[in-house]
Amino acid sequence: MSGDKEKIIAGLQAIVTGLSQQATGHAIQSRIFASQGFSKLAEKYAEHVEEEQKYVNLCIDRLLDLGADVKNEIKQETPVHKDVVEWIKYDLQVSKNGLAWLAEIIEAANNDLSTYDMLKDYYKDEEEDMYWAEQQLELIEKIGLQNWLTKQV
Numbered sequence: 001m002s003g004d005k006e007k008i009i010a011g012l013q014a015i016v017t018g019l020s021q022q023a024t025g026h027a028i029q030s031r032i033f034a035s036q037g038f039s040k041l042a043e044k045y046a047e048h049v050e051e052e053q054k055y056v057n058l059c060i061d062r063l064l065d066l067g068a069d070v071k072n073e074i075k076q077e078t079p080v081h082k083d084v085v086e087w088i089k090y091d092l093q094v095s096k097n098g099l100a101w102l103a104e105i106i107e108a109a110n111n112d113l114s115t116y117d118m119l120k121d122y123y124k125d126e127e128e129d130m131y132w133a134e135q136q137l138e139l140i141e142k143i144g145l146q147n148w149l150t151k152q153v
Helices: 003-035 039-065 084-108 113-143 145-151
Strands: none
Touching: 003 039, 003 084, 003 113, 039 113, 084 113, 113 145
């Protein structure tokens, strides 16, 4: 197996593991925000769950296409936040770190167009999430936390 194919398979497996956990984390955060009365935030993160599961499924399918064994790996514990701002800051950093790593996997897949296109779409989706989080933090700074929270009800 070529080095690039090994890197692609390892990357796809890492996405399956990490993103399935991220989807669960977003489901938990959605429920926390709903319990706090922030229905718009709850809906936003519930939508994230669906998007992330879609990419998990695509990565699983691609692993199978490549003849790889798909693993249900152990996932590390990740933070859960009741404080909305702390959560957005944490989620923003996860996006930034993930995009930097994902760019490397996309580069490895530049000769595997099916994987490349799928990962490129996933990158765009994650980049959009990162920009949304940055925008929300800027809004909080400009209009104040209480005004921003009122818009999330």
